[in-house]
Amino acid sequence: MAGTQPQADGTAPDGGPPDGSTWEPPREHRARGWWWLLVVAVVVVVVLLVVRPWATAAPVPTPSADSTTTSSSPTPTPTVSVVPPADEAVFDATTLGSLFVTDTDLETDVPAARDGIDRTDTGEMVWGLPEGSSVDPASCTTAVTVVAAPPPAYGGRIWANDAMTFVQQVTVLPDPASARQAFAQLVTTVDACPTYSQVNPGVDGATWTADAAIEGQGVYPSIVQPVVHAAEGDEVPAYRGHLLVGNAIVTWTASALADADAQAALDTLGDPESLDTMVQHRAQEAVLALG
Structure with a gap:
């Protein structure tokens, strides 16, 4: 059975090393991969800073120490007609x-x-x-x-x-x-x-x-x-x-x-x-x- 020939980039047709041993990409390939990951991360951060999804809704008020509920605006008091005694x-x-x-x-x-x-x-x-x-x-x-x-x-x-x-x-x-x-x-x-x-x-x-x-x-x-x-x-x-x-x-x-x-x-x-x-x-x- 004829041997499998390495591809042009030095890998076997199945993606592994030509001799079946544990294979790692060349050092320059590894450096290039980390560089793209860093670029992607930077792009994501920039998009988040522009879109600011956390600013699309008003913050939910938290109860204060002396109150069980907090309202963002005062509730109007209903007008009641009171007849004096x-x-x-x-x-x-x-x-x-x-x-x-x-x-x-x-x-x-x-x-x-x-x-x-x-x-x-x-x-x-x-x-x-x-x-x-x-x-x-x-x-x-x-x-x-x-x-x-x-x-x-x-x-x-x-x-x-x-x-x-x-x-x-x-x-x-x-x-x-x-x-x-x-x-x-x-x-x-x-x-x-x-x-x-x-x-x-x-x-x-x-x-x-x-x-x-x-x-x-x-x-x-x-x-x-x-x-x-x-x-x-x-x-x-x-x-x-x-x-x-x-x-x-x-x-x-x-x-x-x-x-x-x-x-x-x-x-x-x-x-x-x-x-x-x-x-x-x-x-x-x-x-x-x-x-």
């Missing part, structure tokens, strides 16, 4: 006006006012009974006047259209403590006076017949009761409410003028809860406006 609200003659509902409140919340309603008072309502008038029985007087003596500040407004009237009064006491006491006395009087009349000399008076008061469920203490106001031979069904907010007592009467039975007429005003909610909302806005 009633005993911190103090109104006076210059701020009591914020407790009155608006035309928009009525037109939005009261069915009978949806087509529009206007103020009809002159802005000069005064507290108390007309001169010479009285309430029978006398023990029910505050059911009409809210408090027994002239308050430090008072205001009243009237709205009307063909379907309803809305009368609102704001009675301001010296401080929240005296207002709470007056409100408690008012509630007691209302509960004890299912029927009472206003006697006016030489004029046909008015009589109110009331059902039991409903306690409101809003932020501020309140009551609402269905009443029927009889005067000059006419009977008008209505809802009457009282609300305590800070040092003020808000009183309102929504009367239905619809030509229908009492309940159907009252239905044009909505329900007592929705009317109380309307007044409650305005009171909350007024308290917030005090700062």
